Amino acid sequence: MSRPVRTTLFWAALAVIIAANIAVALQSLLVLHFWEDEAFNLTVPLNLLEGLGYASDGALSGSTLTPFDPRISTGPSVLLPAAAVIALGIDPVIGARLVPLLYWVLLLAGLWILGRRIGGRWAGLLAVAVPLAFDASALPSPIQGPADLLGEIPAAALLVWALVVLPRRAWIAGLLVGLAVQAKLIALLALPAFAVAVWALAPGTGRARLVATLRRGWLPLVLAGVPTFLVEIAALVTLGPAAFVEHLRDIARFIRSGGQNEAPTTVPEKLARFVDSWHVPVWAVLVAALVGGALIVTALVRSRGIDRDRLALLLAASVGLVAFLGWWSTAAHTPLWVRHPAPGVFAFVPVLAAFTVWAVQALRAARADEVAPPSRRVRGIAVAASLAVAVVAGSAAWGVVQHGVLGVSPVTVATLPAQQETVAELAEWADEADPEWLAAEPWGSAVPIIVMLGAHVGLYDAPAMEDVTRLGFACDEPLAQSGPFIVCAAP
Numbered sequence: 001m002s003r004p005v006r007t008t009l010f011w012a013a014l015a016v017i018i019a020a021n022i023a024v025a026l027q028s029l030l031v032l033h034f035w036e037d038e039a040f041n042l043t044v045p046l047n048l049l050e051g052l053g054y055a056s057d058g059a060l061s062g063s064t065l066t067p068f069d070p071r072i073s074t075g076p077s078v079l080l081p082a083a084a085v086i087a088l089g090i091d092p093v094i095g096a097r098l099v100p101l102l103y104w105v106l107l108l109a110g111l112w113i114l115g116r117r118i119g120g121r122w123a124g125l126l127a128v129a130v131p132l133a134f135d136a137s138a139l140p141s142p143i144q145g146p147a148d149l150l151g152e153i154p155a156a157a158l159l160v161w162a163l164v165v166l167p168r169r170a171w172i173a174g175l176l177v178g179l180a181v182q183a184k185l186i187a188l189l190a191l192p193a194f195a196v197a198v199w200a201l202a203p204g205t206g207r208a209r210l211v212a213t214l215r216r217g218w219l220p221l222v223l224a225g226v227p228t229f230l231v232e233i234a235a236l237v238t239l240g241p242a243a244f245v246e247h248l249r250d251i252a253r254f255i256r257s258g259g260q261n262e263a264p265t266t267v268p269e270k271l272a273r274f275v276d277s278w279h280v281p282v283w284a285v286l287v288a289a290l291v292g293g294a295l296i297v298t299a300l301v302r303s304r305g306i307d308r309d310r311l312a313l314l315l316a317a318s319v320g321l322v323a324f325l326g327w328w329s330t331a332a333h334t335p336l337w338v339r340h341p342a343p344g345v346f347a348f349v350p351v352l353a354a355f356t357v358w359a360v361q362a363l364r365a366a367r368a369d370e371v372a373p374p375s376r377r378v379r380g381i382a383v384a385a386s387l388a389v390a391v392v393a394g395s396a397a398w399g400v401v402q403h404g405v406l407g408v409s410p411v412t413v414a415t416l417p418a419q420q421e422t423v424a425e426l427a428e429w430a431d432e433a434d435p436e437w438l439a440a441e442p443w444g445s446a447v448p449i450i451v452m453l454g455a456h457v458g459l460y461d462a463p464a465m466e467d468v469t470r471l472g473f474a475c476d477e478p479l480a481q482s483g484p485f486i487v488c489a490a491p
Contacts, residue, residue: 028145045083063458151184174220193320441472
C-alpha cells in the first residue's frame with residue numbers, strides 16, 4: 001500500500017473517531033437520562049455552594065446531611081470542579097456533567113500521546129478508538145456515557161496522564177495517581193502498576209536497580225498519598241475526632257461490602273460479563289485478546305529488544321489491567337457491574353492495544369534482519385500479526401461507529417429533556433410549597449427529579465423522612481403529578 005493511500009486512510013479513520021466522540025459527547029451531555037447515582041453525587045457540590053460543607057444529602061446513610069459521606073465514592077477530584085462550574089451560573093446538571101466530559105477529552109489526549117510513543121500514529125489512533133468500543137452501560141449501575149457525573153472516567157484520565165509524565169516527572173505522576181484515587185477510590189488498584197513501571201525505568205541491575213527504584217519512587221509514593229491526606233484532614237476538622245474515627249470505620253465497611261447486598265458472584269461470571277461488555281461480538285473480543293497477547297509476547301522474544309520507556313508502559317498496562325480485573329473477578333461481594341473495573345479498562349486496555357501495532361513493527365524489523373528467506377514459522381507470525389491488528393482495529397472501529405455515529409445508547413427510563421419537562425410541570429407546586437426535603441419512594445428515578453427540583457433528597461423508609469412529603473408512583477390523594485411521578489403527603 002502506497003504512502004498517500006495510508007495517509008488518506010489514517011485521516012479518514014481519525015475523522016470517524018472524532019465524529020463519533022462528538023456524537024457520544026453531545027448525547028451523553030444533553031440527552032441521556034440523569035440517573036440516581038449522578039443525582040446523589042450532585043448533592044455534594046450543591047450543598048457546598050449552599051454553605052453546608054462537603055456533604056451529601058445522605059440518602060443512603062440515614063437521609064440526613066452527611067459530611068464526607070463514605071457512600072459517595074466519586075471524590076473531590078470530580079465534585080469540587082463540578083461545584084466551581086455550577087457556581088458560574090450554569091444549569092447544575094449540565095454544569096456538573098461538563099467536568100467528567102472534560103476528563104474524557106483528557107483521557108483521549110493522553111492515550112494519543114502514549115500510542116504515538118509506543119508505535120506511531122496508527123498506534124495512537126487505535127488507542128483512542130478503544131474507549132468507545134468498551135460498553136459499561138449495562139443496568140442497574142451503568143456508565144451511560146463520558147459525561148455521567150461519576151468518577152470512573154476521570155480516574156482513568158488521571159492514571160493515563162500519570163503514565164504520560166512518569167518517565168521524566170515521576171513526582172507529578174505520583175500526584176496524579178493520588179488525584180485519581182480522589183476521583184474514584186478503586187484507583188488504588190493502580191499502585192502496583194506504577195511501582196512496576198518505576199522499577200522498569202530505574203537504571204542498573206540487581207540490587208543497584210532496586211536501590212535506584214527506591215530512590216526514584218519514594219517521593220511519587222508520598223505525593224500519591226497527599227490528596228487523600230488533605231481530604232481526611234478536612235474530614236477530621238469537620239467531624240471532630242470521635243466522628244472521624246466512625247467515618248473511617250464506615251469507609252472500611254463500605255469497601256468490604258461493596259456497598260451492596262447482592263448474592264455472591266463467581267470468577268467465571270465476572271469474566272463472562274467483562275468479555276460481553278464490548279460493542280463487538282464476544283468471539284471478536286476473544287480473538288483480539290488471545291492473538292493480540294500472543295503477538296506482543298512473540299515480538300518481545302523475536303525482536304531486537306524493547307526500550308526502557310516502552311517496557312515500563314507495557315508492564316504498567318499489563319499489571320494494571322490484571323489488578324483491576326483480578327480484584328473484581330475474585331471479589332465475590334461485588335456485583336456483576338463492569339463499572340467497578342472500568343477505570344483500569346479505560347486506562348490500560350488502549351495502551352495494550354497500541355502495543356499490537358508496535359509488535360507488528362517489531363516483527364517486520366526482525367524479518368528484515370534475516371538473511372535467509374522467511375521460514376514458514378516467520379510467515380505464520382506475520383499472518384498472526386496482521387490478523388491480530390485487523391481484529392483489534394476492526395473491533396474498535398465497529399464500536400466507534402455503533403456507539404457514536406449510529407447513536408446507539410442504553411435503554412433508560414427517560415431522557416434528560418423528558419426529566420426537565422417533568423421538573424417544569426412540578427415546579428409550580430414546588431415554588432408554592434418550597435419543600436426543603438423530599439423523600440424518594442423508592443430509590444431510583446424519583447431521586448434525580450427531587451435533586452433537579454432543588455430539594456434535598458432522602459429515602460422514604462428512613463426515620464428522618466417519617467413526616468416528609470414523598471415523590472413516588474402511587475398515591476391516594478396526589479399533591480401534584482407529572483407523568484408517572486406523583487407528589488404525596490407524608491403518611
